[in-house]
Amino acid sequence: xxxxxxxxxxxxxxxxxxxxxxxxxxxxxxxxxxxxxxxxxxxxxxxxxxxxxxxxxxxxxxxxxxxxxxxxxxxxxxxxxxxxxxxxxxxxxxxxxxxxxxxxxxxxxxxxxxxxxxxxxxxxxxxxxxxxxxxxxxxxxxxxxxxxxxxxxxxxxxxxxxxxxxxxxxxxxxxxxxxxxxxxxxxxxxxxxxxxxxxxxxxxxxxxxxxxxxxxxxxx
Amino acid sequence: xxxxxxxxxxxxxxxxxxxxxxxxxxxxxxxxxxxxxxxxxxxxxxxxxxxxxxxxxxxxxxxxxxxxxxxxxxxxxxxxxxxxxxxxxxxxxxxxxxxxxxxxxxxxxxxxxxxxxxxxxxxxxxxxxxxx
Numbered sequence: 203x204x205x206x207x208x209x210x211x212x213x214x215x216x217x218x219x220x221x222x223x224x225x226x227x228x229x230x231x232x233x234x235x236x237x238x239x240x241x242x243x244x245x246x247x248x249x250x251x252x253x254x255x256x257x258x259x260x261x262x263x264x265x266x267x268x269x270x271x272x273x274x275x276x277x278x279x280x281x282x283x284x285x286x287x288x289x290x291x292x293x294x295x296x297x298x299x300x301x302x303x304x305x306x307x308x309x310x311x312x313x314x315x316x317x318x319x320x321x322x323x324x325x326x327x328x329x330x331x332x333x334x335x336x337x338x339x340x341x342x343x344x345x346x347x348x349x350x351x352x353x354x355x356x357x358x359x360x361x362x363x364x365x366x367x368x369x370x371x372x373x374x375x376x377x378x379x380x381x382x383x384x385x386x387x388x389x390x391x392x393x394x395x396x397x398x399x400x401x402x403x404x405x406x407x408x409x410x411x412x413x414x415x416x417x418x419x420x421x422x
Numbered sequence: 423x424x425x426x427x428x429x430x431x432x433x434x435x436x437x438x439x440x441x442x443x444x445x446x447x448x449x450x451x452x453x454x455x456x457x458x459x460x461x462x463x464x465x466x467x468x469x470x471x472x473x474x475x476x477x478x479x480x481x482x483x484x485x486x487x488x489x490x491x492x493x494x495x496x497x498x499x500x501x502x503x504x505x506x507x508x509x510x511x512x513x514x515x516x517x518x519x520x521x522x523x524x525x526x527x528x529x530x531x532x533x534x535x536x537x538x539x540x541x542x543x544x545x546x547x548x549x550x551x552x553x554x
Contacts, residue, residue: 255498255526256525256526257525257526257529258525277499278475278503279475279497279499279500279502279503280499282499282502282506283498283499283503286533287526287529291529303475303476305476309503309506309507312510312511313506
């Protein structure tokens with residue numbers, strides 16, 4: 203599989219390293235000559251100096267035979283254009299763009315980018331998961347299903363504590379998939395499982411039911 | 423007509439002045455207030471500070487009711503992205519953007535964006551001057 207990466211910053215560098223060790227054919231395109239040199243000294247001649255948004259540069263790297271183009275520069279607009287040029291000029295099947303402004307996820311999807319990775323949101327979710335005031339954390343969006351996997355922590359004053367799952371009025375389409383008790387043992391929940399203070403519940407839900415699910419499980 | 427212009431450089435400021443003098447309602451956006459010095463003293467439109475790639479800023483500029491959107495920042499990719507947001511997210515009827523890179527301009531015009539490459543046009547004019 204041939205993968206082209208645009209942007210030789212930290213994300214591009216470590217991504218290339220990981221993909222090379224998986225045995226993929228990888229090329230990074232980076233504007234800055236000194237950054238290129240550092241990458242080539244460390245990883246071998248994988249880095250090409252050039253503008254990854256320019257059709258000429260992409261043509262030289264044989265983009266029409268690439269299976270995937272991943273744009274991870276620090277600028278959302280550059281990542282958008284690199285992916286669009288790859289997709290509409292070179293028919294690259296899969297384009298992935300890093301975004302920094304969470305709003306751009308919807309914009310990019312609408313403009314034909316296959317996958318976006320929102321680095322700001324990833325960091326935010328990790329930090330929010332550590333805050334006591336955020337009992338619901340997004341673990342993963344299940345692409346193309348419209349569903350997401352979330353973790354809900356049960357606070358001691360939740361009205362769900364002491365209730366059986368069948369007694370809770372869970373929103374339609376939300377399913378509790380796993381319960382981890384304070385003892386750190388995972389359980390597959392059944393209708394008769396009792397919710398306890400400090401439980402961590404892994405659930406699958408539609409984003410629009412997220413608030414209802416949070417209220418049922420952690421509301422006071 | 424209500425027009426939103428992104429980028430108050432020489433071209434953006436001049437266009438804003440022309441449209442304003444013709445009696446149109448103009449809002450011009452730039453990330454740097456210092457750029458607004460280029461606007462003519464008679465300019466009666468709005469000069470708004472903010473990044474035109476940000477949908478909140480675009481909404482504040484009145485893009486939802488705009489008849490036209492023009493992207494004239496220094497960055498081709500910024501212009502391309504803003505133009506696509508105006509066209510595909512806010513459904514602005516007339517969207518024009520400047521793209522310096524002729525190849526990028528060609529690609530996006532085949533994709534349905536209305537684009538102008540000053541590079542191509544100016545090179546042609548120069549050629550005509552020299553060959554005539």
